[in-house]
Amino acid sequence: MDNKQLGNRIVQLVGGEGNINSLVHCATRLRFKLNDRQKADKEELRKIADVLTVVEKGGQFQVVIGNKVGKVYTEIMNDHNIHNEDSANEKETIEKVGVMAKSFEYISGTFSPLIPALAGAGMIKALLAILDILNLIDINGTTYAVLNAASSGLFYFLPIFVAISAAKKLNANPFVGGAIAAGLVDPNFTALLKADGQVSFMDIPLIVTDYSSTVFPLLIAMAVYAPLERFVKKRTPDTIQLFFIPMVGILVMVPLTALVFGPFAQYISLAIGAAVTYLVAKSAILTGVIIASIWPILVILGVHWGVVPIMIDNYSRGGDIIGPITAASTFAQMGIAFGIFLRAGKNKELRSLSFAATLSGLFAGVSEPILYGIVLRYKKLIPLLLVAGSIGGAIVATFNVRVFGFVFNSLLTIPAYSPTLGYILGIGASFLSATILAFVFGTEGKKKVAADKAEKAIEDKSSKTVAALDKTYDLSAPLKGEVMPLENVDDAVFSSGAMGKGVAIEPAEGMVSAPFDGNVVTLFPTKHAIGLISENGVEVLIHIGLDTVQLGGKYFDAHVEAGSAVKKGDKLVTFDIEGIKKAGYKATTPVIVTNTAEYLDVVQTKSRFVTLEEPILTIVK
Structure with a gap:
């Protein structure tokens, strides 16, 4: 079906014009705000050949259709009386409905950097269990004691690591966050657990808790500490900020956590654990x-x-x-x-x-x-x-x-x-x-069926000469940073490969340059995404950040426009990495070959870090 028919069909399947509160679009998807999501028929939408997938996220009903999204959006807006909210209003709407999503994002962002250490320590515990079962180690010996300490130390001092990671996630001083947590596992504090009678702080009754291996109290504490640090920083002279801001943070947050956040978080955690135990018993x-x-x-x-x-x-x-x-x-x-x-x-x-x-x-x-x-x-x-x-x-x-x-x-x-x-x-x-x-x-x-067709095409091509298969094209890195597989991107549309094969880059600096000689096909109005085509027909989408369309162009500057001819290395877009992160978005940048189906394969580089113009993808014709 053509773009007009596609647009009308999508409108019909999301519940009709009357069910659409507003509609915006980004580089790959139509983003509907619906009055009643139950009226949308996701299964029928997914059956449309031009629809890659359907995603519900951040208060939006997203229909992913790829590169032609702009044309379909135009047809919908021309044929229907649908409101297009500006980015600021849309962001406000998302913030209103996304408190739970933001909470999970905070927790997920805190724990993601800790996962390798947690997994490593956990594997040592599993190894010790295996050695014990096989009678290959004396659990009362010093060797076992050392290895057990190696696996248990992280968990005992986990509040410190959680506080450091959480503070970093919230753009606060991570080491002050760690110092706050350290105060709660210090022997002077834990000794209060054995104190006789009522314990108090400045005549306020204190419920002493063992904070070792806990996480909830520090997650709450860092959520309070981060805005406190910014508040104090704005009102503190530069000459004393070095010591005064950390001093206030530690002085306020350690007692506050011990008096309020610790007991509260422990009660909540105990309640959840008890609920699961109760359900198991029933x-x-x-x-x-x-x-x-x-x-x-x-x-x-x-x-x-x-x-x-x-x-x-x-x-x-x-x-x-x-x-x-x-x-x-x-x-x-x-x-x-x-x-x-x-x-x-x-x-x-x-x-x-x-x-x-x-x-x-x-x-x-x-x-x-x-x-x-x-x-x-x-x-x-x-x-x-x-x-x-x-x-x-x-x-x-x-x-x-x-x-x-x-x-x-x-x-x-x-x-x-x-x-x-x-x-x-x-x-x-x-x-x-x-x-x-x-x-x-x-x-x-x-x-x-599509996979079978692709397999047949690969088999057909594999029967050609080696010389034919040697026709490859290297796609250079459009920005400097750490390379990650596309499947690890925190966006189901990109990670599933629905848009095509490619790679993602965690940018080290805020500049995107042309990966080849070619032309700019599309430049999104918010400048967070740009589509290019090379002289030999490779189509590439560079999507700066995840869900950054919501920023409405803030933190982005374009140095080209749609239709511009570019040479390899030309500056395309500059952006403020820290500004994007402080606004609550990830700067992870997928680089997608959108016409992947036209090639035998698209192979990712083995390099972990890339600089500008260093090859990141090899495209096999």
């Missing part, structure tokens, strides 16, 4: 089914790290049961991937993807490639995943399996769970049932 099967079912959805939405603090707080209170139940869901995802591997047949791309995803899940506990690369690609697998995860979750909950440290859910960490037999039965049931379901019911559908 109906272990139902509890396991519910937790295992919602877990993959939380992961897809990127809010699963918001549950991690609850798990960690449970470690010192008889162990955590949430983690073992979520493991059932994780192993169900691995089973889905393995079932698809067995069924994929001659589809080499799908076999390779599913096999690699299975191995990364089984031995590293990493399930995102399965969710974004397979499950979201073939929506039919979602109910199969939920059923398989629920089976294992019910078994795990029935055996009341617990874990006492942070570990990824993999084969290597099985000894960390107790009772081990109940855990093995649960994850085994999830894996086996998911494998069978995926193998039997398969991945047929629109995208399966």
Whole structure:
């Protein structure tokens, strides 16, 4: 259908003109604000050939249609009486409805940098458990004591690490944040736990809490400390800021956390833990089914790290049961991937993807490639995943399996769970049932047909001469920074590959330059995204930041315009990285080859850091 017909069909399926409060668009998607989201038919929208996917995020109903979004938007606005809110009003709307989303973003952003350390320490705990089972280490010896300290030290002093990361996330001084947390695990403070009688601070009753291994109190404390630091900084002469601002922060926040935030957070955490325990006692099967079912959805939405603090707080209170139940869901995802591997047949791309995803899940506990690369690609697998995860979750909950440290859910960490037999039965049931379901019911559908066509094209091309396959084109880095796989981007549209293959760059400086000689096809009015085409036909989208369309052009300056001819290295757009982050957005920049389907493959560089004009993608003709 043409752009006019497509626009009218989309309007109809989101509930009609009367259901649309406002409409804006970015470089890839139409962003509707609907009066009643229940009237929108997501399944029918996804069936439209020109619609890549549908996303509900930040109070918006987003229909992703790729490069032609501007033309479709124009047709919709010409044919319908729909309000186009300005960016400021749209941002205000999102802030009103996005308190919960922002909270999860804060928690997720705090824990993401800590995950490698948590996983490493957790794996040491699992290793010690294996050595103990095999009688290869004396648990009363000094070797065990040293290794146990190596794995437990991070968890004991976790409040300090959480405070540092949270303060950094909120653009406050991270080391002052760490100092605040250190005051709460200092021996002088913890000694008050053994004090006789009522303890008080300046005649105010003090409920002394053991803050080791806790996270909630410091998450709350840093959320208060960050604005306090900015408030004091604005009113403090430059000559004394070096010591006065940290002094005030520590002097105010340590007692305030001990008096208010600590007890409050502990009560909330205890209440949540007690609620889960109560549900398990009443109906272990139902509890396991519910937790295992919602877990993959939380992961897809990127809010699963918001549950991690609850798990960690449970470690010192008889162990955590949430983690073992979520493991059932994780192993169900691995089973889905393995079932698809067995069924994929001659589809080499799908076999390779599913096999690699299975191995990364089984031995590293990493399930995102399965969710974004397979499950979201073939929506039919979602109910199969939920059923398989629920089976294992019910078994795990029935055996009341617990874990006492942070570990990824993999084969290597099985000894960390107790009772081990109940855990093995649960994850085994999830894996086996998911494998069978995926193998039997398969991945047929629109995208399966497309994948088969792509596979046939690859096979046809592979029969050509080596010389023909050697025709490659290197795409240079349009900005300097750290390279990350596209599937790790915190945006389902980009990470799923719906827009095409590519790479993402965490920018080290705020400048985008031309990656080749060519022309500017599109420059979005807010200047956060630019589309280019090279002289030999490679189409590239450079999307600066995630959801940065909401900034309305603030922090961005364009140095070219649509239709401009550019040479490799020409300055295209400059932007303020810190300004974008302070406004609450990520500066992560996807670089997408939008006409990927026209090429044999698009291969990412192995370099972790790139400079301007250094190759980041190799395009095979």
